[in-house]
Amino acid sequence: xxxxxxxxxxxxxxxxxxxxxxxxxxxxxxxxxxxxxxxxxxxxxxxxxxxxxxxxxxxxxxxxxxxxxxxxxxxxxxxxxxxxxxxxxxxxxxxxxxxxxxxxxxxxxxxxxxxxxxxxxxxxxxxxxxxxxxxxxxxxxxxxxxxxxxxxxxxxxxxxxxxxxxxxxxxxxxxxxxxxxxxxxxxxxxxxxxxxxxxxxxxxxxxxxxxxxxxxxxxxxxxxxxxxxxxxxxxxxxxxxxxxxxxxxxxxxxxxxxxxxxxxxxxxxxxxxxxxxxxxxxxxxxxxxxxxxxxxxxxxxxxxxxxxxxxxxxxxxxxxxxxxxxxxxxx
Ligand SMILES: [Fe+2]
Ligand SMILES: [Fe+2]
Numbered sequence: 024x025x026x027x028x029x030x031x032x033x034x035x036x037x038x039x040x041x042x043x044x045x046x047x048x049x050x051x052x053x054x055x056x057x058x059x060x061x062x063x064x065x066x067x068x069x070x071x072x073x074x075x076x077x078x079x080x081x082x083x084x085x086x087x088x089x090x091x092x093x094x095x096x097x098x099x100x101x102x103x104x105x106x107x108x109x110x111x112x113x114x115x116x117x118x119x120x121x122x123x124x125x126x127x128x129x130x131x132x133x134x135x136x137x138x139x140x141x142x143x144x145x146x147x148x149x150x151x152x153x154x155x156x157x158x159x160x161x162x163x164x165x166x167x168x169x170x171x172x173x174x175x176x177x178x179x180x181x182x183x184x185x186x187x188x189x190x191x192x193x194x195x196x197x198x199x200x201x202x203x204x205x206x207x208x209x210x211x212x213x214x215x216x217x218x219x220x221x222x223x224x225x226x227x228x229x230x231x232x233x234x235x236x237x238x239x240x241x242x243x244x245x246x247x248x249x250x251x252x253x254x255x256x257x258x259x260x261x262x263x264x265x266x267x268x269x270x271x272x273x274x275x276x277x278x279x280x281x282x283x284x285x286x287x288x289x290x291x292x293x294x295x296x297x298x299x300x301x302x303x304x305x306x307x308x309x310x311x312x313x314x315x316x317x318x319x320x321x322x323x324x325x326x327x328x329x330x331x332x333x334x335x336x337x338x339x340x341x342x343x344x345x346x347x348x349x350x351x352x353x354x
Contacts (some may be wrong), residue, residue, distance in 0.1 A: 071235060079200075087212075095189075107151045110130060124243060127237050136192065136195055142200070145293050153286045154191050160330055171329040173279045185250065192250055230254055253279050261322060
């Protein structure tokens with residue numbers, strides 16, 4: 024990835040677009056159910072990914088049950104997939120990407136996002152719901168008409184659009200983790216936890232590979248750096264006890280601090296494959312208590328205070344409950 028401030032050398036842009044058209048002929052309207060494993064294999068070959076990363080992603084494509092269009096859960100998943108795709112295009116446009124770059128990048132991002140969602144432990148759409156929570160936090164100043172999170176208030180519209188894209192793709196590295204590991208549930212052995220924790224780094228690797236293969240404009244490369252940072256840093260903790268680098272306080276990018284809170288809210292309030300009746304998703308009140316307990320340790324206190332101020336707005340409280348319900352929770 025190009026370092027901040029340095030433009031990529033001319034002529035390094037690979038002709039990925041024409042290759043994609045050969046791999047995906049006639050796929051004008053993007054649908055998850057249109058891409059076959061052989062096509063995904065070809066798409067992955069366009070990226071500078073190492074072989075083990077490619078093979079692990081393809082192994083996760085093996086689960087084809089989700090394709091049965093008569094299955095109600097499959098229909099719901101495809102609806103969420105389409106919503107994710109729309110959001111991806113919307114925020115990519117807000118970042119100023121060209122129509123061609125949006126099409127090319129979504130054709131690579133979306134099948135990988137689909138795999139990471141299908142094999143994840145929360146019900147389909149975790150990254151989408153996390154983005155919806157982040158969306159409220161990023162718009163907190165506009166909603167409340169005053170500055171509630173100073174560092175967020177300083178961000179440009181483009182920086183906020185990047186963070187929204189970063190939320191949509193923060194767990195893309197799960198596409199590379201063995202599906203059975205992700206669904207084991209707790210308590211996990213130290214080895215299993217370490218293997219799952221690697222998804223953050225894999226996500227950064229995948230995003231960097233996509234942007235290195237497609238992006239030629241310096242500003243777009245910068246967007247790619249932010250998306251990659253968000254994937255790598257979303258499990259960092261404000262107190263420095265997080266993964267993978269143990270960054271502390273403001274060393275963690277503000278977008279990643281918003282991501283940690285938004286990601287955790289969905290993780291604690293949505294249905295999980297391995298959860299049983301003794302361990303249901305947290306309800307609204309319990310979620311607030313858990314967030315308060317982890318304020319200034321896992322979460323940045325400034326972001327939490329902004330979130331709590333938002334919740335005092337009756338419309339926002341209802342919106343949060345609505346997102347929780349869409350994740351199978353019972354607020
Ligand atoms: Fe994660
Ligand atoms: Fe996540």
